[in-house]
Amino acid sequence: MSNTVSALNGASASGYVQVHEMGLQGMITLRGDLSAKKLVDAAKTAGGTNVPGRGHIALSGAHGIAWMSPDELLILTPYDEVDARLEGITSKLAGTHHLAVNVSDARAMFAVSGDDALVRETLAKLCPVDMSAAAFAPGQFRRTRMAQVPAAIWLPETGEARVICFRSVAQYVFDLLKGASLAGSEVGYFR
């Protein structure tokens, strides 16, 4: 049997915040007409939450739905539930124009944890995003650029951030986060 592993197999780094590759994470891309009730219902069932509004993410335990664009959602689910949930979407939307794909192994996900101001600072060093508490709050979801690659970020709670990138650049993103949070390199801008 093959042993399924995530991009960096749970690598972690400790600087002024903790960086941790989160291991296997289920992700389903769902594209279609987000105003259609049928698609929304299928997304809710698969994602275990309501469909979030523009620029937001809805989370419920290990499940969630992120708003990617006006015609795209990202469904987060435990890795071993992906096939069943994908099957659910496909059967519910049979005959409806849509796209539902398991992208779990095409992505990597990181946790950045620690003092809230320093978690925000780590991301602010790498992304052209206003990471102040007034501009970016838990519940918001932002696709952006992390140094030279695309990334998506959100804050599940105070002092916690999540980063999703493509699997092929997982090492690059890990090194970015590690380098940006080296002990002694704190700026303290958000304190």
Added chain:
Amino acid sequence: MLILTCPVCGVTAEETEFHGGGEAHLKRFGPGSSEGDFHDYLFSKENPKGVHLERWRHNNGCGKWFHAARDTVTLEVYGTYPAQTSEPPQDIKDAISAKRPGWTWRDFS
């Protein structure tokens, strides 16, 4: 550095999150058109000192195309508007006129 607001996802970010897509509101001349029209479609682009209308793509964000009205001298952005239009909406024209009375760009003013 330009600060653009994507009208599709609502995000405001600096230009490195976006990618410029050239002149806005081009009318395509393809197979069957005259050589002159085809030449102008490919090569005769506006290159103004001042008000300019452009296409941009939110390539590190929602991935969608949109339009931007900006000034090539001051780098001021007058506004952004949806891709699904063949001319700038009135509020964008008004925003430009407020700063650059009498402006023209191709057939628009």
